[in-house]
Amino acid sequence: MLFFSYFKDLVGREVTVELKNDLAIRGTLHSVDQYLNIKLENTRVVDQDKYPHMLSVRNCFIRGSVVRYVQLPPEEVDIELLHDATRREAR
């Protein structure tokens, strides 16, 4: 629940989603759900030459289970707040 709420607050930000198959996709976070499925707008693949499959994809839905990382801009991340929240969640 914690990260679901956290991502809901990040809607509208530019993020890079790195998948377990090594594909990295940059886009604006449009929405997220309880499974941490991610919908991105204004999508572009980070290494376009290696992954020509998605040249014309502008909006996409990414299944939560295939995400390895969600790379966030450092200005958006309040480390102390996250640290406290995760500690409380773990209890």
Place this chain on the structure above:
Amino acid sequence: MSWAGPDDIFLSTSLATYLDTNVVLEGACERVIVGDLYCDIPLGLYVIRGENVVIIGELDLEKEELPSRMNPVSEDEIKRAQKAEREATDLKGSMRKRMEFLDFD
């Protein structure tokens, strides 16, 4: 468009419905890409179990689907290209294993 891993199957379709990311595709075709070659193989009606789905992407019809450098080829040719690529990676893998056995410092 949806992309299901792990065999890098790339499916294009005109109609899709999904629930818990299980997908039904009508008029699906598999786009196999090997280097600069590609081939669209028609598949018809497809039901995909949600756990295999990686991405569902909306194609912008005004944009180019593929880079201009890519060439369409026939199904046989793309299968041959896939086989050649697989053999090349297998060879690389086996050579590496032989080097590891020698244990260079």
